[in-house]
Structure formats: structure tokens, C-alpha cells
Amino acid sequence: FPSHNTDTMTTSAESFSQAQNYIPGGVNSPVRAFKGVGGTPIFFERAAGPHVYDVEGKRYVDYVGSWGPMVLGHAHPEVIRAVQETAAKGLSFGAPTQIETAMARKIFELVPSMALVRMVSSGTEATMSAIRLARGYTGQDKIVKFEGCYHGHSDSLLVKAGSGALTLGVPSSPGVPASLAEHTLTLPYNNIAAVRDCFDRLGDHIACVIVEPVAGNMNCVPPIPGFLQALREECDKHDAVLIFDEVMTGFRVALGGAQALYGVTPDLTTLGKVIGGGMPVGAFGGKRAVMEKLAPLGPVYQAGTLSGNPVAMAAGLKTLELISVPGFYDQLADTCRRLCEGLEACAAAAGVPFTTTRVGGMFGLYFTDQAEITSFDEVLACDAERFKAFFHAMLEEGVYLAPSAYEAGFVSAAHDEAALEYTFHAAEKAFRRI
Ligand code: PMP
Numbered sequence: 001f002p003s004h005n006t007d008t009m010t011t012s013a014e015s016f017s018q019a020q021n022y023i024p025g026g027v028n029s030p031v032r033a034f035k036g037v038g039g040t041p042i043f044f045e046r047a048a049g050p051h052v053y054d055v056e057g058k059r060y061v062d063y064v065g066s067w068g069p070m071v072l073g074h075a076h077p078e079v080i081r082a083v084q085e086t087a088a089k090g091l092s093f094g095a096p097t098q099i100e101t102a103m104a105r106k107i108f109e110l111v112p113s114m115a116l117v118r119m120v121s122s123g124t125e126a127t128m129s130a131i132r133l134a135r136g137y138t139g140q141d142k143i144v145k146f147e148g149c150y151h152g153h154s155d156s157l158l159v160k161a162g163s164g165a166l167t168l169g170v171p172s173s174p175g176v177p178a179s180l181a182e183h184t185l186t187l188p189y190n191n192i193a194a195v196r197d198c199f200d201r202l203g204d205h206i207a208c209v210i211v212e213p214v215a216g217n218m219n220c221v222p223p224i225p226g227f228l229q230a231l232r233e234e235c236d237k238h239d240a241v242l243i244f245d246e247v248m249t250g251f252r253v254a255l256g257g258a259q260a261l262y263g264v265t266p267d268l269t270t271l272g273k274v275i276g277g278g279m280p281v282g283a284f285g286g287k288r289a290v291m292e293k294l295a296p297l298g299p300v301y302q303a304g305t306l307s308g309n310p311v312a313m314a315a316g317l318k319t320l321e322l323i324s325v326p327g328f329y330d331q332l333a334d335t336c337r338r339l340c341e342g343l344e345a346c347a348a349a350a351g352v353p354f355t356t357t358r359v360g361g362m363f364g365l366y367f368t369d370q371a372e373i374t375s376f377d378e379v380l381a382c383d384a385e386r387f388k389a390f391f392h393a394m395l396e397e398g399v400y401l402a403p404s405a406y407e408a409g410f411v412s413a414a415h416d417e418a419a420l421e422y423t424f425h426a427a428e429k430a431f432r433r434i
Pocket residue numbers: 067122123124125127150151152153212216217245246247248272273282
């Protein structure tokens with residue numbers, strides 16, 4: 001697998017060193033820097049199917065999938081063709097195009113709670129806009145989120161819990177005003193009692209609850225039975241807007257997202273990743289009554305020069321068409337099951353305490369002897385050092401896992417028997433080595 005790199009940066013190490021001269025930390029998104037696992041980030045050059053290839057020409061089976069979008073595998077020929085054909089007609093118009101309507105209609109068909117949909121260019125924009133809309137719709141300022149969930153980097157959402165339950169939120173990054181963070185209430189994920197208590201005390205001031213219906217930014221933590229239902233009940237009781245952040249779970253855990261899988265319907269849904277098919281796309285949408293408050297229909301402002309960009313829509317729409325074929329998600333979930341069970345078997349053979357979680361095409365890996373993982377605290381109690389050693393051993397063997405113990409992993413439709421077998425072969429060695 002020869003490298004196609006023609007300039008002087010022939011290795012990942014050299015590329016990283018050069019990048020650091022011009023880009024903060026050498027990366028355009030922090031988790032790429034390998035801070036969580038140590039070592040030098042791998043610079044990629046191309047990808048195809050279940051594989052990514054680095055600048056040195058080394059091939060890896062990829063379980064990151066650009067952090068979720070590549071549910072069809074990399075460089076799917078039909079997606080690439082749709083992008084090329086659309087690009088040839090012009091890259092952006094800043095005026096309405098028919099493909100935006102096709103996209104919104106397709107989203108509505110797959111996620112029926114999204115009666116009206118607004119396209120944006122990232123998951124961060126989607127959640128930020130949904131929060132503003134919920135505040136504008138209800139006239140309330142307080143929002144509820146959950147520890148360990150990530151919803152992008154807008155100010156209101158870069159907030160962690162204060163020192164005690166139900167204290168005012170505090171900024172989790174310098175630059176976020178404390179006066180804004182205090183409106184964000186952060187509760188423990190999967191803790192129904194904490195939700196009830198919060199609404200009992202502050203329910204009438206709460207604009208919305210935003211939740212990852214399967215948490216994928218603290219590793220992979222599925223909701224316990226009743227958790228999402230409790231959110232729905234409390235929001236109904238107090239006229240708050242329930243937002244499912246399905247940026248990760250949308251078209252990932254089921255064709256209709258987590259809301260279809262768990263049978264709980266939110267008022268607003270945010271999407272990203274898969275709906276762009278690898279292009280920069282996000283979306284938010286939901287109930288007509290709420291969405292009609294958005295400009296130009298209503299007073300809540302939100303806009304974007306490149307929103308609904310035709311090339312991005314072409315990649316996304318083609319992706320949504322291809323995942324809509326019957327049986328797609330059964331096969332994806334089966335691949336994920338075989339991966340997780342196979343890794344558990346390799347760990348058991350090596351005597352390493354290890355477990356996995358999975359929902360549809362996303363999974364979590366845990367170095368622990370606990371059988372079940374349902375909370376952020378349980379995730380934190382796992383052996384992160386052992387994960388780091390495993391990550392590097394797998395990397396060496398040609399398997400690319402998320403470079404952090406606190407991120408979900410993803411399989412794609414392109415992860416075939418050969419890719420799984422390759423992975424197990426690597427894992428047998430890696431578990432033995434650690
Ligand atoms: N919400 C969730 C659930 C996410 O996983 C992410 C990104 N990982 C975001 C929002 C933010 O999306 P983006 O990185 O496209 O801004």
C-alpha cells in the first residue's frame with residue numbers, strides 16, 4: 001500500500017511536527033492529538049471501505065469512521081459519484097435548491113417527529129440553535145443536560161456540574177461566562193430520581209432538557225429502562241422542550257434513530273455525522289409549533305451562509321438512500337455484536353477483565369470486571385491505563401480505535417468478515433501483550 005505523499009512530510013511524526021508550527025497543537029479538533037492515549041497522532045491520506053491508510057502507506061481497520069459519519073464505510077462509490085456530479089454544477093449558491101427539500105423530506109420520512117427541519121453545517125450548530133429555539137419558544141432560560149454527555153462546544157453546553165447536586169452550572173472552559181453557565185443544570189446520566197428532583201424544584205424555569213439518548217461521548221452508555229420516558233414525562237408536566245441530541249445516534253443505532261429504538265418521541269431532534277455522509281452537515285428539527293418560531297417564520301434568529309450546501313446535501317442524501325435498504329441495520333447491529341463478542345472472547349482467553357456495550361452500530365470497550373456500565377462514574381472507574389496500552393498495541397497491529405477511553409466506537413456496513421477476522425487476530429496479540 002504505497003504512500004501517495006509527494007512532499008517532504010513522509011511520516012506521521014514529521015507531519016505532526018510541521019503541523020504544530022501552524023495549527024494550535026497540530027490539529028483542528030483536540031481529540032485528534034492523541035492526548036488521551038499519548039504518542040503521535042496518525043496522519044491519514046486516504047480511506048476505502050473499512051480501512052484507512054496513513055501517510056506512510058500503512059493500512060488500518062478503522063473503528064472511528066470519522067467519529068460516526070462513515071456508516072457505509074469510506075469512499076462509498078455512489079456517495080463519491082453524487083458529490084462529484086453535484087460539485088460540477090457549482091459549489092454553493094446561498095439560495096434555495098431543490099435538494100434541500102429532498103433532504104428535509106427524507107429526514108421526515110425516516111424520523112417522523114421532525115416535521116420541519118433546518119439544515120446547518122455541524123452538530124455544534126444544530127444543538128446551539130435547538131437550545132436557542134427552546135429558550136425562545138418557552139421564554140425560560142434554564143436548560144438541563146447530563147454529565148458525560150457532549151453536545152458540541154457552544155457556550156451554554158460547555159458547562160459542568162457545580163459542587164453539589166442542583167448547584168449552578170460552572171463553565172468547563174475558560175471563555176464561557178459564569179453568568180451564562182449558571183443557567184445550565186447538569187445532572188447524572190441515567191439517574192431518574194435526580195431528574196424528578198430537579199423538575200420538582202425548578203421545573204417552571206426549565207426551557208429544555210438535552211440528552212444523548214445513547215451516551216456516546218463518555219464511551220458508550222445505553223439509557224436504562226425508564227430514563228428517556230422520565231425525561232418525556234417531566235418535560236410534558238412542565239411544558240419544557242425535550243431535545244434528543246441524535247448527532248451520533250441518528251441513523252447509527254437504528255434507521256429512525258434512538259427515538260425509534262426506545263419508543264420515546266422528543267420535541268426537537270438534532271442530527272449530524274451520518275446525514276452529511278462525511279461532509280460538514282448538521283440539522284435540527286421537530287414539532288411544527290416549536291419550529292415555526294424560527295426565522296423567517298418566527299422571531300428566533302438562526303442562519304448560515306453554507307447551510308444546505310448542495311454538495312453536502314448530495315453526499316448526505318445519497319447516504320440516507322443507501323442506508324434505507326431493508327435489513328441494513330440488522331446487518332450493522334450483527335457486525336457490531338460479532339465484533340464485541342469476538343473482542344470479549346479474545347480478552348477472556350488472555351485473562352484480561354474486559355466488557356463491552358453496544359447499540360446498533362456503536363459500541364464501547366471497558367477494561368473492568370464490572371458486568372454492566374450505566375453511569376459516568378462507572379465509566380471513570382474503568383482502567384484507562386490499560387485502555388491506552390491496548391489502543392497502542394492494536395494500532396501497531398493495524399487496527400484504529402478511538403484514541404480515548406471515553407469515546408464510542410463505530411462499525412460500518414463495509415466491515416466484513418475479513419475485517420473482523422483481522423481485528424480478532426490483532427486483539428489476541430494485543431490482549432496478551434497488555
Ligand atoms: N452532539 C453529539 C452527541 C456529538 O457526538 C457531537 C460530536 N461528536 C456533537 C454534538 C457536535 O458535533 P460537531 O462536532 O459536528 O460540532
